[in-house]
Amino acid sequence: MNIKLWGVRGSIPVSDPDTRQYGGHTSCVVVSQDGHFLVLDGGSGMQKLNFGQELTGKRVDILLTHFHLDHLQGLGFFKSLFNPSMEVHIWGPASSTHSLHARLSRYLSPPLFPVLIRDLPCQLHLHEIANSEFEIGPFRIRSRYVIHPGPTVGFRISNGNGAFAYIPDHEPALGLAGILDDPHWISGYDLAAGADLLYHDAQYTDEEYRYKQGWGHSGLSDTMKFATLSGVKKLLLAHHDPGRTDVQIQDLLTELLLTGQYDFPFEMAGEGMEYKIGT
Amino acid sequence: MPSYEIEIILSRQLADSLSMPVFITDTEGNLIYYNEPAEEILGKRFEESGVMPVEEWGKIFKPVDEFKNPLSPEDLPLVKTLRNVYPYHKTFWIESLQGKTQKISVTSFPIIGRSGNFSGGIAIFWKDERL
Numbered sequence: 119m120n121i122k123l124w125g126v127r128g129s130i131p132v133s134d135p136d137t138r139q140y141g142g143h144t145s146c147v148v149v150s151q152d153g154h155f156l157v158l159d160g161g162s163g164m165q166k167l168n169f170g171q172e173l174t175g176k177r178v179d180i181l182l183t184h185f186h187l188d189h190l191q192g193l194g195f196f197k198s199l200f201n202p203s204m205e206v207h208i209w210g211p212a213s214s215t216h217s218l219h220a221r222l223s224r225y226l227s228p229p230l231f232p233v234l235i236r237d238l239p240c241q242l243h244l245h246e247i248a249n250s251e252f253e254i255g256p257f258r259i260r261s262r263y264v265i266h267p268g269p270t271v272g273f274r275i276s277n278g279n280g281a282f283a284y285i286p287d288h289e290p291a292l293g294l295a296g297i298l299d300d301p302h303w304i305s306g307y308d309l310a311a312g313a314d315l316l317y318h319d320a321q322y323t324d325e326e327y328r329y330k331q332g333w334g335h336s337g338l339s340d341t342m343k344f345a346t347l348s349g350v351k352k353l354l355l356a357h358h359d360p361g362r363t364d365v366q367i368q369d370l371l372t373e374l375l376l377t378g379q380y381d382f383p384f385e386m387a388g389e390g391m392e393y394k395i396g397t
Numbered sequence: 398m399p400s401y402e403i404e405i406i407l408s409r410q411l412a413d414s415l416s417m418p419v420f421i422t423d424t425e426g427n428l429i430y431y432n433e434p435a436e437e438i439l440g441k442r443f444e445e446s447g448v449m450p451v452e453e454w455g456k457i458f459k460p461v462d463e464f465k466n467p468l469s470p471e472d473l474p475l476v477k478t479l480r481n482v483y484p485y486h487k488t489f490w491i492e493s494l495q496g497k498t499q500k501i502s503v504t505s506f507p508i509i510g511r512s513g514n515f516s517g518g519i520a521i522f523w524k525d526e527r528l
Contacts, residue, residue, distance in 0.1 A: 214511050248512035249402070263403040269511055293410025302429075303409060307400040 125163020128357035139364035141389025144188035154255030164192030184270035279396025283313040310348035320355035356387035426451030475520035
């Protein structure tokens with residue numbers, strides 16, 4: 119499977135000469151294989167996507183981890199939604215109070231957006247997921263609720279030859295004890311265990327996290343511990359804080375490389391980066 | 398190795414922050430976590446005991462009613478919660494490990510996550526110091 123990062127920033131898009139290297143668009147990652155495309159989250163990076171000849175059929179699937187604006191704001195600008203010949207499937211976490219349609223409509227309706235969800239010309243299909251397993255084309259997908267404010271899932275996408283874990287917003291260390299060493303008690307463990315590539319929240323430095331506990335994101339040390347306990351083969355540190363410049367992101371990476379000893383390679387996620395897993 | 402449901406994990410983190418004794422069980426009644434204040438009731442540290450089946454933890458603290466008649470595990474609020482997926486509250490007496498009788502109130506409720514699935518139960522113990 120092929121993986122391309124279209125948006126790796128957290129919270130709000132930024133556009134600044136100091137953020138060009140890693141990019142300023144919010145969460146959007148595309149996973150593809152054999153003409154099947156999965157779009158993970160609809161952050162501002164989604165606006166750049168335009169599927170055409172590369173699609174095997176007329177179907178594209180959007181997998182939303184949750185409905186915070188930095189994961190949704192690109193959705194209204196996704197070209198396939200306005201193509202009557204396209205079949206668009208949106209998968210999103212179930213809530214115990216409101217339907218997926220109702221929650222999407224909060225954004226896709228005035229005053230936040232001029233076009234109503236019912237007026238979108240594509241063939242739209244909505245799927246509510248929870249702790250679910252489902253298949254799309256060559257992909258087997260597992261979703262699990264993870265620790266983040268509001269209904270939020272992470273995804274594990276497998277193609278039989280490899281696994282990609284996508285947990286962009288996650289606070290596994292929430293609580294007095296932080297991340298516990300027992301896998302039974304680690305949020306998101308089922309998704310990340312042994313994955314070939316883990317894309318994970320690393321928004322804060324450890325010092326910043328002290329003042330932002332409960333906001334739903336991870337400090338760098340907690341991300342590294344989560345990846346270590348999960349036995350991942352490679353880690354992408356993502357959801358960069360909007361206030362972080364390229365130089366600062368690079369400095370954090372350098373510090374991690376110099377001060378820690380890890381059994382797996384890791385790097386900072388950047389817009390445009392591409393990966394290949396399995397065949 | 399599967400991890401527990403997110404609502405169970407968060408329940409443990411909450412229990413870890415409380416000064417009241419808290420038990421957390423899975424749907425089968427296995428005691429999968431108890432916090433430090435609860436260690437006093439059970440006489441065992443969680444790190445030492447690990448997961449305990451209901452047949453074991455239900456007998457450790459010798460519960461009796463106001464007439465000193467023994468209560469069976471089936472009469473305990475948490476066991477009833479697990480059986481009926483419903484909240485319960487009961488005041489009764491337990492014999493401490495030091496042989497002292499202690500009046501306690503127990504509130505228990507089922508843990509039902511966002512997906513609507515019943516994933517376990519919680520019991521919170523209140524020591525009644527007025528006795």
